[in-house]
Amino acid sequence: MNERHTPLLCLQETRGHAIRQSFGQGGDANAGREYKDDLLWFCDIGRFAAGDFSMVVVQANQVLEDQSQIESGPFGTFVGVYDGHGGPDCSQYVCDDLFRNLQAILAESQSVVTSEAIQQAFRRTEEGFTALVSKLWNSRPQIATTGTCCVLGWWW
Numbered sequence: 239m240n241e242r243h244t245p246l247l248c249l250q251e252t253r254g255h256a257i258r259q260s261f262g263q264g265g266d267a268n269a270g271r272e273y274k275d276d277l278l279w280f281c282d283i284g285r286f287a288a289g290d291f292s293m294v295v296v297q298a299n300q301v302l303e304d305q306s307q308i309e310s311g312p313f314g315t316f317v318g319v320y321d322g323h324g325g326p327d328c329s330q331y332v333c334d335d336l337f338r339n340l341q342a343i344l345a346e347s348q349s350v351v352t353s354e355a356i357q358q359a360f361r362r363t364e365e366g367f368t369a370l371v372s373k374l375w376n377s378r379p380q381i382a383t384t385g386t387c388c389v390l391g392w393w394w
Contacts, residue, residue: 313394316392
């Protein structure tokens with residue numbers, strides 16, 4: 239896969255939580271109205287390569303454990319929602335690495351998105367987080383008690 243992905247353009251933070259939106263060709267992070275207070279953030283009708291989107295984050299816990307992302311470009315649009323459990327570490331790791339791993343797998347195989355490529359990206363991400371837990375075990379053993387449920391969508 240030789241198509242370029244446009245890097246991060248917009249990073250909104252809500253008490254340490256990042257909603258990452260990167261837009262590809264024709265993307266506009268400033269197209270919609272945004273609102274932020276201590277417990278709520280939304281972007282109303284942002285634009286990406288193939289249409290419009292809206293996002294909302296409501297913080298219910300002391301620490302926001304959830305992450306979400308939209309990645310869009312000539313390859314299509316990737317949407318990930320990561321429901322963190324036991325802390326933000328795992329969901330943040332998945333948000334940072336799952337899409338990147340999928341991109342690398344597609345580049346290695348010069349392939350299109352398939353269920354096998356997505357499964358391989360999940361495996362690679364899980365192996366990476368497990369390695370991180372092992373590395374941090376002596377200094378931060380509580381990281382081993384975090385997890386995330388993931389929902390992934392891909393449109394092209």
